[in-house]
Amino acid sequence: MHVVVNAAMSADGKLSTREREQVEISGPADFDRVDALRAESDAVMVGVGTVLADDPSLTVDDDARRERRRDAGKPDNPARIIADSRVRTPTDARVLDDRAETFLLTSEAAPQDFVAEITEAGAEVVSAGEQQVALPEALAQLEDRGIERLMVEGGGELIFSLFAADMVDELSTFVGPAVIGGWKAPTLADGDGFVGDFPELSLRDVERVDDGVLIRWDVP
Numbered sequence: 001m002h003v004v005v006n007a008a009m010s011a012d013g014k015l016s017t018r019e020r021e022q023v024e025i026s027g028p029a030d031f032d033r034v035d036a037l038r039a040e041s042d043a044v045m046v047g048v049g050t051v052l053a054d055d056p057s058l059t060v061d062d063d064a065r066r067e068r069r070r071d072a073g074k075p076d077n078p079a080r081i082i083a084d085s086r087v088r089t090p091t092d093a094r095v096l097d098d099r100a101e102t103f104l105l106t107s108e109a110a111p112q113d114f115v116a117e118i119t120e121a122g123a124e125v126v127s128a129g130e131q132q133v134a135l136p137e138a139l140a141q142l143e144d145r146g147i148e149r150l151m152v153e154g155g156g157e158l159i160f161s162l163f164a165a166d167m168v169d170e171l172s173t174f175v176g177p178a179v180i181g182g183w184k185a186p187t188l189a190d191g192d193g194f195v196g197d198f199p200e201l202s203l204r205d206v207e208r209v210d211d212g213v214l215i216r217w218d219v220p
């Protein structure tokens, strides 16, 4: 599986505010690039923190891109994947609408009645790990179901875990023209943080996009 992490951050490295409210950091050209990245992917993944904060749809906006997917024998939209150890995703979340297939990754800590409710709401549940989703095992199960190219949109806790598990192949960050600030505002990689053995990145390219900068890294 090839894993591409993409996120937008403020000039001071924040993904959103201390209140975890969604902020439009990208401009129109960057949102269009993100839409193209989604269209090229077999699945788009976020953590449940992002679902609770943003209620995203994670679908492809552009009609022509959806049509090209259809012509290639693919579903209109990539599958959606939510990392949600205890099943906190609301049953009326937009990621559960019928526009795409949705996989909910859970752990043994998930209450069985929540698992039944979310399955009834349309998610396909994949369980791996005891207290938290064991990402290598869960993503291997998805690879067996044909997901080869995975785009991860965040948030910071999930992105950290993917780096910690050495599962990231590419990282794209759009750095936008705003300062958000705040000790508690989410950053690109939160979780416990690294104290050594930092994941090393290799700079691929840097480009001006909208009023910010797109930085692309490979993770060798």
Ligand SMILES: NC(=O)C1=CN([C@@H]2O[C@H](COP(=O)(O)OP(=O)(O)OC[C@H]3O[C@@H](n4cnc5c(N)ncnc54)[C@H](O)[C@@H]3O)[C@@H](O)[C@H]2O)C=CC1
Residues within 6 Å of the ligand: 006, 007, 008, 009, 014, 015, 016, 017, 019, 020, 021, 022, 023, 025, 046, 047, 048, 049, 050, 051, 053, 054, 083, 084, 085, 086, 132, 133, 134, 135, 153, 154, 155, 156, 157, 158, 159, 161, 162, 186, 190
């Ligand atoms: N600017 C941007 O590009 C983006 C911004 N955001 C922002 O990020 C914030 C949400 O980020 P976070 O709170 O960090 O939540 P998150 O979206 O990273 O979800 C974290 C949750 O995922 C679940 N999870 C299950 N297995 C896990 C594992 N192995 N590792 C880590 N988490 C696992 C846990 O319940 C955990 O609390 C929101 O404020 C949202 O607006 C989110 C995505 C992109």
Ligand SMILES: Nc1nc(O)c(N)c(N[C@@H]2O[C@H](COP(=O)(O)O)[C@@H](O)[C@H]2O)n1
Residues within 6 Å of the ligand: 006, 007, 008, 022, 023, 024, 025, 026, 030, 031, 034, 046, 050, 054, 055, 056, 057, 058, 059, 153, 154
């Ligand atoms: N690329 C990008 N730029 C920003 O400025 C953002 N705030 C985000 N957020 C991510 O996009 C998701 C929204 O998806 P839908 O448009 O609702 O499908 C959101 O959940 C974040 O993952 N991304």
